[in-house]
């Protein structure tokens with residue numbers, strides 16, 4: 239068992255004495271980087287990832303793939319395509335996947351869900367372990383499905399079947415075929431099975447049975463990236479059956495992929511414009527994307543700002559007032575902590591719905607947001623599937639983060655408007671945004 243080194247020091251969240259005016263370069267998307275790594279590792283030829291996110295979650299993915307025999311070379315590229323493409327680039331060189339190996343998943347949902355299917359293709363045992371919280375996060379959908387598709391997996395050694403730690407006894411290949419799963423607790427179950435499926439002997443047909451599936455944009459991201467790597471995928475959107483995805487077996491191409499900025503990590507910076515009545519530009523905001531963070535253009539506009547997408551990027555401008563809203567966040571659950579932070583500072587109440595599955599994210603996000611905002615004087619109650627937030631004047635105090643990067647950034651947003659907020663363990667932002675304190679200070683001109 240490994241534990242993320244936690245930093246219990248208190249970080250005084252900067253208070254904004256005026257409107258922010260800044261351009262913030264946000265690092266690459268976690269979700270795109272980790273999908274790109276998996277697909278490149280499974281490809282029939284080498285590929286490139288340019289401007290990858292370098293954070294705890296993506297470096298765990300790199301280490302895991304290397305442990306199974308994949309070559310990943312880190313270089314600084316200066317592409318002939320122009321200065322905009324220069325910067326860090328990872329060259330991924332696929333090879334026969336090998337065990338024995340040990341994978342540390344940390345608390346990365348993408349690593350703990352996307353890699354067991356990859357491990358079934360390895361020759362030899364691959365052991366998976368991670369942070370204590372990773373033992374509590376749902377994995378049964380992946381484990382049960384892989385078994386049904388022909389894999390041999392040892393789980394439950396710690397009396398916790400259907401969860402980590404576990405060992406996948408890779409046989410060098412997997413039959414694949416049809417499988418039913420209940421992915422209502424995490425869309426990553428579906429993404430995990432689809433990503434490796436071109437390499438299964440019969441591909442896969444995944445049928446989701448159960449209550450509503452969260453985070454659909456992330457499944458669309460999986461499908462788009464598979465298709466861009468040459469895979470044939472049938473989806474419900476393309477006239478297929480509802481809740482059924484099919485991937486045909488076939489070789490994957492090595493791609494040259496430039497990773498988009500992480501739009502969910504752009505959230506606290508956009509929120510800063512909203513909260514201070516200022517203006518923030520995020521360069522390289524994609525015109526078309528499957529990232530859920532793109533929904534911030536609509537959601538934060540409804541909360542009181544306006545935005546414009548130009549050649550310079552996305553510029554978001556706050557109006558000086560912040561309104562509450564009633565919104566279903568089931569498609570964009572990972573945006574909830576940042577929206578809750580803004581909602582706590584609004585001029586009217588908010589209801590955030592459709593996010594019961596956040597109780598099984600990095601921490602129980604509904605409980606954590608309720609407790610921490612209320613300890614600063616707020617009035618938040620949990621509902622069956624979300625939060626009611628009634629804004630009240632807030633005061634300073636310690637904002638605990640529970641090893642959750644998005645709790646830390648949510649606390650920082652509140653700190654802009656409330657003097658004396660101290661974030662416990664801001665270093666937990668390293669999961670997806672290691673430079674957060676520096677970027678935040680830079681935005682504020684400090």
Ligand SMILES: O=C(O)C1=C[C@@H](OP(=O)(O)O)[C@@H](O)[C@H](O)C1
Pocket residue numbers: 268269347348423424425426429452453456571572595
């Ligand atoms: O596939 C992905 O990259 C993700 C899917 C979502 O997971 P859930 O469906 O478990 O919420 C999201 O919350 C997570 O941050 C990233």
Ligand SMILES: C=C(OP(=O)(O)O)C(=O)O
Pocket residue numbers: 345346347348572599600644670
């Ligand atoms: C839920 C999240 O992460 P994970 O990929 O670990 O599920 C998140 O980043 O908000």
